[in-house]
Amino acid sequence: MSIGYACLTVGIPNTDLKSVTKKNATEERLKEVIQHNLNALENMIDYNSKQNIRLYRISSDLIPFGSSPVNTLNWGEIYGEDFRRIGKKIKNNDLRVSFHPGQYTVLNSPHSDVVERAIEDLRYHNKIMECMEIDFTHKIVVHIGGVYGNKEEAIKRFIQTFRKLDQPIKNRLIIENDDRLYTVEDVLGIAEACSIPVVFDNLHHTANHQGDPKTEAYWIKEVNNTWREMDGKQKVHYSQQASSKRIGAHTKTIYIGPFLDFYRTLPDTSIDIMLEVKDKNISTIKINNALSIDKNIARLEKEWARYKYAVLEKSPENYQAIRQLLKNKNEYPVIQFYQLIEEAMDTITFEGNAVNAAQHVWGYLNDGAIESEKRAFERNLTKYRNNEGKLRTVKNQLLKLAEKQAKDYLIQSLYFY
DNA sequence: TGACGTCAAGATCCG
């Protein structure tokens, strides 16, 4: 089984993607941004390999206007070497990547121009994978599209359009249930007509199952039949409902308890699970640690180094509790560890705790700071205390100083994000 | 016409 995340990393240097607006999309600017983004992608691939994160969704924004006439560059050739090098890393490290064009790529629209653009968009995504020379286990996930007042006709149009697609795209395309229009049952029917795999999304299913009483595990087993040898392992999307938010809104982090409850119901635990969550790689590492066969506490200590100041800011009590928890080096208390972190992060910030944590971090930077930086820190902190300034300002200054003083230990800290 | 989702660019404000 592989656990993965989508598009962006949290807290990893040099992995940000740039974009260009239409009116500034000159060849020169596009070239700069594409080169920058490929570099960022390569850094993310390197990071994933190193962290043993084997599943990753590449952002559709990799090439700005990649499927639009606005971008006239022959980017496949210009950056051919970069693509092949990244592709090699993906293959050599046994990573599985995917794409997920958004809600604006609609194959079943009654408007032919919309469909044409959607097909161009699939060609764009497929072209990147071909440039990387990676096989058909690396997938492109789409939703079915709109209903337009007649679902039966809309489904027919999807199937007809699918039949016209280029063969390599047919080999990569997989389809997912959505949260409003197409249930997993609808998608299964379409998948059978097209002979392509289905991605089950648990939260979409919760939002859109029209009274269907069957369990998530049932549907995961059911859609497993759509995955053939050439498609690779079955893949599902997993996220959790944010309490007190709109149905379908997902949580900031994957809570370890509910995830393990879900995991235990799986008919086959060798499938790939894409986490759809705000904190991205953070949750992925959490789940990998929860499922790891290697139950060495060093894994948790490494995590603690990144979390500790963020926890200290929210809850000194949980900070102390985690320190106690990690004392016995023969244990692997992964669940309690993350639950204490989750509980702390869900606490509202108390000013005194935040000031304490900021001063704690400052303790590592004080000696290397010049007078004006010291004064700036005191000023920012006093302002925050008097409700005249934001905690964000204090943290941004601390991060800047950590970077200036090359305190890698601090730069990696989740305290800043 | 706004909401949906997403996140960086662009614009503007502040000291």
Added chain:
DNA sequence: CGGATCTTGACGTCA
């Protein structure tokens, strides 16, 4: 002038 904060962009469908 730099940094912080806000608004816009880019896409299609639905209510």
